[in-house]
Amino acid sequence: MLDFVQLEADLGQEERLIRETAREFVADHVRPDIGEHFENGTFPTELIQTMGELGFYAPNLEGYGSPNVSETAYGLVMQELEAGDSGIRSMASVQGALVMYPIHAYGSEAQKEEWLPALGEGEAVGCFGLTEPEHGSNPSAMETHAERDATGDGYVLSGSKTWITNAPIADVAVVWARDRSATDDPVRGFLVETDRDGVTTPEIDGKLSMRASITGEIGLNDVSVPEENVLPGVSGMKGPLSCLTQARYGIAWGAVGAARDCFEEAREYATEREQFGGPIGRFQLQQGKLAEMATQITLGQLLAYRLADLKERGELRPQHVSMAKRNNVRMAREQSRVAREMLGGNGITTDYSPMRHLANLETVYTYEGTHDIHTLILGEDLTGLQAYQ
Numbered sequence: 001m002l003d004f005v006q007l008e009a010d011l012g013q014e015e016r017l018i019r020e021t022a023r024e025f026v027a028d029h030v031r032p033d034i035g036e037h038f039e040n041g042t043f044p045t046e047l048i049q050t051m052g053e054l055g056f057y058a059p060n061l062e063g064y065g066s067p068n069v070s071e072t073a074y075g076l077v078m079q080e081l082e083a084g085d086s087g088i089r090s091m092a093s094v095q096g097a098l099v100m101y102p103i104h105a106y107g108s109e110a111q112k113e114e115w116l117p118a119l120g121e122g123e124a125v126g127c128f129g130l131t132e133p134e135h136g137s138n139p140s141a142m143e144t145h146a147e148r149d150a151t152g153d154g155y156v157l158s159g160s161k162t163w164i165t166n167a168p169i170a171d172v173a174v175v176w177a178r179d180r181s182a183t184d185d186p187v188r189g190f191l192v193e194t195d196r197d198g199v200t201t202p203e204i205d206g207k208l209s210m211r212a213s214i215t216g217e218i219g220l221n222d223v224s225v226p227e228e229n230v231l232p233g234v235s236g237m238k239g240p241l242s243c244l245t246q247a248r249y250g251i252a253w254g255a256v257g258a259a260r261d262c263f264e265e266a267r268e269y270a271t272e273r274e275q276f277g278g279p280i281g282r283f284q285l286q287q288g289k290l291a292e293m294a295t296q297i298t299l300g301q302l303l304a305y306r307l308a309d310l311k312e313r314g315e316l317r318p319q320h321v322s323m324a325k326r327n328n329v330r331m332a333r334e335q336s337r338v339a340r341e342m343l344g345g346n347g348i349t350t351d352y353s354p355m356r357h358l359a360n361l362e363t364v365y366t367y368e369g370t371h372d373i374h375t376l377i378l379g380e381d382l383t384g385l386q387a388y389q
């Protein structure tokens with residue numbers, strides 16, 4: 001596997017073991033059937049619990065059954081899972097960074113005890129409801145809202161969320177909504193069990209990207225939730241945005257995995273496929289593509305490893321993560337296209353991974369802050385001038 005500047009030489013024993021576990025899981029459980037799942041538009045739900053047992057959901061958290069591994073180890077898991085498929089990594093990102101993280105960071109003791117072990121082991125599935133039909137890049141304009149109920153002991157939630165990974169199979173949704181009963185309508189996080197009256201989670205079909213991932217809507221029609229379902233530790237957009245920083249960190253690593261898988265597929269193909277009396281890999285044009293691909297992947301790896309160091313030291317800023325998400329996903333999207341092209345006609349089938357990765361990366365380029373939005377986040381950081389509106 002491509003590790004051109006020997007970054008793996010510096011891994012600790014635990015990090016190597018975790019990386020190897022994730023790589024073997026992908027080889028044994030993802031690669032054999034993922035092309036078929038992609039074609040059929042299905043997610044291998046039987047892997048949800050296996051992934052939990054192997055510790056792929058937020059292993060970087062501490063306590064409640066989480067092993068508190070290093071940020072590098074966590075990143076390596078994301079990298080290996082996305083080398084399999086972005087849909088598999090999305091499952092782990094949502095469950096870990098977008099559901100377990102907010103409960104861990106902002107939840108009550110009772111919420112942590114109820115949900116963290118079950119989510120960590122894959123016995124329960126969570127989803128994260130931020131995006132709405134009319135509010136994607138600007139989630140702070142959300143319309144979903146909560147009002148105090150008549151007794152004053154709980155809330156009634158109304159609104160709708162869309163493009164929610166895992167919503168149709170989730171047991172619990174972290175729903176972000178404006179609390180209209182408080183001054184200035186702050187955004188609050190609500191743990192909404194999906195079997196509550198008034199909750200609907202229809203699946204979105206017709207996707208041409210991220211086909212091996214379940215995506216749905218969340219309809220909230222006067223849904224009653226008790227006070228104890230509110231995440232007590234956070235108020236305002238900091239809640240959802242801090243979760244996104246965690247998930248985007250994983251994506252910066254994951255995208256490198258998808259690109260690496262495309263590279264390996266193209267390298268192998270180039271040494272085996274013969275045209276004009278020998279392997280196509282002997283042509284300078286093909287070597288140029290591989291050289292560029294390997295260089296771009298290596299640069300993406302370096303950025304991901306540096307992010308891990310900063311995160312470990314508590315010095316990681318959301319803007320660092322924006323740069324890495326933006327760069328590494330763009331890099332993976334561009335390089336998966338080059339790999340596809342090197343595979344000729346075979347490259348457009350599900351027998352090979354590049355076109356599947358390429359299709360998936362269209363989603364990864366768009367979700368968790370579009371490429372454009374991360375450009376504006378960096379622009380603001382570099383100039384002090386905000387260009388969103």
Ligand SMILES: Cc1cc2nc3c(=O)[nH]c(=O)nc-3n(C[C@H](O)[C@H](O)[C@H](O)COP(=O)(O)OP(=O)(O)OC[C@H]3O[C@@H](n4cnc5c(N)ncnc54)[C@H](O)[C@@H]3O)c2cc1C
Binds near residue numbers: 094
């Ligand atoms: C498969 C999939 C899974 C997803 N999973 C989840 C999930 O689990 N939970 C969740 O909450 N959301 C999820 N999302 C939603 C995702 O985060 C949004 O699609 C994303 O934030 C973009 O929002 P939008 O689609 O409404 O596009 P829009 O915000 O409407 O953007 C359309 C275009 O306009 C551009 N644009 C917008 N504002 C500006 C600006 N100020 N300046 C310049 N250009 C701008 C964008 O870059 C984009 O190119 C998922 C999406 C997909 C496709």
